[in-house]
Amino acid sequence: MTELPSFLSEPSPVFPSDPHKDAQTEQAFQRWAVKIEYDGTGLVGWQKQSVGTSVQGLLEAAATRMANGRRVSSITAGRTDAGVHALGQVAHLDFPADMNLAPHIVRDGLSYHLKPHPVAVLQAALVTEKWSARFSATWRSYLYRIINRPSPAALGATHMWHVRARLNLDRMRQGADRLVGTHDFTSFRAAACQARNPVRTLDSLTVERVGEEVHIRTRARSFLHHQVRNMVGTLILVGRERWAPERITAALEARSRTAGGPTAPAEGLYLTGVGYNPDPFADPPTSY
Known part of the structure; x- marks a missing residue:
């Protein structure tokens, strides 16, 4: 019987593990932040529902197709209601780690698979596994459009x-x-709002006329459910001179939904942007 060379017969030496290599092995996904635009007409909103078409459902289905059937999950910066639109919604997607992706591939691939639905990916950026579209956000901004004319x-x-x-x-x-x-x-929040704390800090709330439209813009770190639409509905009462401006302070102090104004319709509301520091989308969008 032929004797094996010593370097084959001896047990393999044990080397200390590389913590960086272990972390890469354990991380089975690559996280991508995406900026999304959508027309909320006919959609049930961001969150997947048992009935109806949602933005989340469409986005995850598109990402899963890109991943050849492997399920891709998502988290959003903020859920929008049925009929609400977005110009700069942000979400993150966890793609399989072995996929060869680049910003333009993620952007164009998702947009392709989202057709014919009115949802498009504007930008994509690779982020760390600890980055969260929801919890890393430092502010959110909204626009409410009103057409103010007889017709x-x-x-x-x-x-x-x-x-x-x-x-x-x-x-x-x-x-x-x-x-x-x-x-x-x-x-100024929905009766069904699930937030534990009703205290919020509103950074800005502006009203301007743009031709025949009135635009109401607001920004805060976070908003309560229906807060923007309830503020808009209340401001309309003030603008129609049914309420004095001072009554808004009284409504705040009442701490009761019955003291606030009506909820403005969903179709006038747009999520316009979400802020991060640093901003993963700071670089100009890739054209090709």
């Missing part, structure tokens, strides 16, 4: 709220100023 919109009717009566923007601005800052927004 309704023949074009874009599902993208703005029609208010016939001429609105007094000076009074609306006075009312908006009373909402800026840190307050208990119980009077």
